[in-house]
Amino acid sequence: MRITAEQCPRISAKFLAEEKRDMPDNWFRQEYMCEFADNDDAVFSYEDVMRAMSDEVQPFFSLPGAVREVREEESAIQSPFLT
DSSP states (O other): OOOOGGGOTTSOHHHHHHHHHHSOHHHHHHHHSOOOOOOTTOSSOHHHHHHHOOTTSOOSSOOTTOOOOOOGGGTTOOOTTOO
16 A cells, blocks of 8 residues: 555645755655655665565574573573573
8 A cells, every 4th residue: 555645635735845845856755755765875775685684594682572492501691682
């Protein structure tokens, strides 16, 4: 689903015209038109980051509330990150 600011009745055309005039085009498209593009000054592209993601890699620590098995050799480690 994609709903742009132009489709939202609470946002006036006048306001959008002012915003479009006052900000760079790529920012306007991202903020109001649901268009997300790489920044010109980004170190990594979106595609680079997505290629680096893998469900096969286990995290070093779990997030609060996450379930994680603790191996026997880890049981003596005191860390706020281990659950």
